[in-house]
Structure formats: structure tokens, C-alpha cells
Amino acid sequence: SLPVVAIVGRPNVGKSTLFNRIAGERIAIVEDQPGITRDRIYSKGEWSGRSFHLIDTGGLEFGGDDEMVEYVRQQAELAIEEADVILFVVDGRTGVTATDEEVARHLRRSRKPVVLAVNKLDHQNHHKHAYEFYQLGIGEPIPVSSLHGTGTGDLLDEVVQKL
Numbered sequence: 001s002l003p004v005v006a007i008v009g010r011p012n013v014g015k016s017t018l019f020n021r022i023a024g025e026r027i028a029i030v031e032d033q034p035g036i037t038r039d040r041i042y043s044k045g046e047w048s049g050r051s052f053h054l055i056d057t058g059g060l061e062f063g064g065d066d067e068m069v070e071y072v073r074q075q076a077e078l079a080i081e082e083a084d085v086i087l088f089v090v091d092g093r094t095g096v097t098a099t100d101e102e103v104a105r106h107l108r109r110s111r112k113p114v115v116l117a118v119n120k121l122d123h124q125n126h127h128k129h130a131y132e133f134y135q136l137g138i139g140e141p142i143p144v145s146s147l148h149g150t151g152t153g154d155l156l157d158e159v160v161q162k163l
């Protein structure tokens with residue numbers, strides 16, 4: 001069976017947008033507001049002749065900040081169990097948040113291969129905002145714009161290398 005790549009991260013960072021970009025189809029539901037109920041969505045991705053299953057995590061409802069942290073933690077754990085490689089998405093415009101750090105802690109403990117995508121860096125001169133994400137201890141932050149599709153090739157190079 002195909003290896004599994006799970007897209008993980010707090011709500012609204014652009015996981016579904018990246019999922020659509022990689023899957024090449026408009027499958028995942030992209031919402032301006034976080035908190036929409038939906039199930040994890042599976043698709044097939046392909047890069048450099050390597051095929052893999054792709055999971056867009058996201059789905060359960062959450063309320064306040066504590067619940068959000070709990071939600072993201074559970075979501076990350078589910079994805080970790082199933083995944084061969086984890087694609088951790090953060091928002092390069094907001095910078096590192098406490099929830100990002102929480103997710104990063106869990107991912108580090110999993111000892112699974114993780115690729116770190118710093119999303120929403122739509123312009124080349126914003127790529128420098130990716131550097132602060134080194135502090136998550138995940139490895140090299142890769143600047144991407146899921147909206148424009150820039151940087152996603154470099155990102156997928158890293159992903160298939162770890163499959």
C-alpha cells in the first residue's frame with residue numbers, strides 16, 4: 001500500500017489549501033473561519049514519480065483557546081499514528097504561536113519524519129519570515145505560498161525524500 005503523508009497544524013494556517021495544491025483537485029473545504037466541522041479528507045498525491053496518500057487533518061469543532069490546543073493535539077496524534085511523513089504547516093504571517101510549539105513538541109516526540117512548511121509567504125521578500133520557525137526544533141522551515149503554488153516543489157522534494 002502507498003505511504004501516508006499527513007498535513008498537520010493549527011486551524012487557518014492553510015492546510016486545506018496546501019492539500020488541494022498537492023492533490024491537484026479541489027477536494028478539501030477551505031474556510032476563512034476556523035471551527036467548521038468536517039472529517040479528515042484523503043487523496044492521492046504524486047511527486048517525482050512517487051505516489052502517496054495525503055490526509056488533510058482538520059475537522060472537529062472547538063471553542064476557546066484551551067479546547068483549540070487540545071483539538072490540535074488530538075488531531076496531530078491521530079495523524080502521527082497513521083503517517084509515514086508529517087507535513088507540519090505554520091503561518092509565516094503570524095509568526096510562531098504557542099499552539100505551533102505544542103504541536104511541534106508532539107511531533108518531535110513521535111520521532112516520525114516531519115517537513116515544516118511556512119505558509120502564506122506569498123512574496124519572495126517575505127521568505128525571511130521563515131527563519132524564526134527554526135525555534136520549533138523541527139528542522140529547516142520551507143517557505144511556501146499554497147495560494148500561489150510557490151515553494152511547494154521544494155516542499156514536496158523534502159517530503160518524498162523522507163518517504
Ligand code: GDP
Pocket residue numbers: 009010011012013014015016017018029030031032034058119120121122144145146147148
Ligand atoms: P486550514 O484551516 O489550515 O485548512 O486553512 P485553509 O486552507 O482553510 O485556509 C485558511 C485561510 O488562509 C483561507 O482564507 C485561505 O485562502 C488562506 N490561505 C491559505 N494559504 C494561503 C497562502 O499561501 N497565502 C495567503 N495569503 N492566504 C492563504
Ligand code: MG
Pocket residue numbers: 015016017028029030031057058
Ligand atoms: Mg482545513
